[in-house]
Amino acid sequence: MFDHLGLVFRDLRGAGVFYRAALAPLGITLMEDHTQADGTGWLVFSTGKRESPFFVVAAGRPSFWGDGHEAGRSPAHLAFQAPSRAAVDAFHAAGLAAGARNNGDPGVRRGRYYCAFLIDPDGNNIEAGVYADA
Secondary structure, X not given: OOOEEEEEEOOHHHHXXXXXXHHHHHOOEEEEEOOOOOOOEEEXXXXXXXXXXXXXXXXXXXXXXXXXXXXXXXXXXXXEEOOOHHHHXXXXXXXXXXXXXXXXXXXXXXXXXXXXXXXXXXXXXXXXXXXXXX
């Protein structure tokens, strides 16, 4: 499994608003804010557990990425683990309230997998799901 991943966004502030709202019901919060005065920089989201995987939301081109990385150039699909069906529902509602577009209402997709999909401000397909009985 991965240790961390990062995506570049056109608008760090807008992406930060969306991810703070949508990831909070999943127990994922903003851990570091490296926003610069010009609007570039990066945000680090995690569960806060020691050595847990983390997610980087960036604008501009962070110094640790190579040339040619541009926001929205190739939309990604990210799926976050949720602790419960209620958390999936809360993720979906919070994301919509923060400006995301619906890309799939909360519901069972296969077997016991309950999930929901949102399109973030840069067009990425963001999912939260849990394997759980009703």
